[in-house]
Amino acid sequence: GQQLNQSPQSMFIQEGEDVSMNCTSSSIFNTWLWYKQDPGEGPVLLIALYKAGELTSNGRLTAQFGITRKDSFLNISASIPSDVGIYFCAGGNSGGYQKVTFGTGTKLQVIP
Amino acid sequence: SAVISQKPSRDICQRGTSLTIQCQVDSQVTMMFWYRQQPGQSLTLIATANQGSEATYESGFVIDKFPISRPNLTFSTLTVSNMSPEDSSIYLCSADGTGQETQYFGPGTRLLVL
Secondary structure, three states: OOOEEEEOOEEEEEOOOOEEEEEEEOOOOOEEEEEEEOOOOOOEEEEEEOOOOOEEEEOOEEEEEOOOOOEEEEEEOOOOHHHOEEEEEEEEOOOOOOOEEEOOOEEEEEEO | OOOEEEEOOEEEEOOOOOEEEEEEEOOOOOEEEEEEEOOOOOEEEEEEEEOOOOOEEOOOOOOOOOOEEEEEOOEEEEEEOOOOHHHOEEEEEEEEOOOOOOEEEOOOEEEEEO
């Protein structure tokens, strides 16, 4: 089946630093989604990407849909303590409905 | 975006019993999904629920163990049947973003089976 690998698996960064994480797949996806999950909560959608090469921003977050359609990147600029959490990518192939496959997750810790 | 609630938020159950989890969406949606998330792990899709038809189960999940109902366009239930400690997990429901290729999630149900 499809597998989405995220890297790094976890990271510690200093408050104010920029963060980069990526997601790679063995298969092509038509949609890439990025979620953040806080402890004890469900995942919250951050950014949705629908077109190869697309670059989309949401505040301090920027994500890109890789041109090969097998990868995606998420950048967080000027990190703050509330950025702590687990970030998941998800790839989708709409075939009448949106069924997605989730990545392995990147755990982010921000040191004040 | 859709706002999704789940009940119960958590439960502790005895081996061999069953628990039904409810998922309510604040707007009509076409597809609803049920996921399982083991502690510290990613999300695994259990099944997709479409109103008016049988749920579609992923490999490794069967209807006898995880029966699902979808009586209308805003509500679904997942039952975890004949539970064992291996069923201890977080169960999440999600709904498609109507008109958008996205999914929105509920807060999850934390299940501990003793």
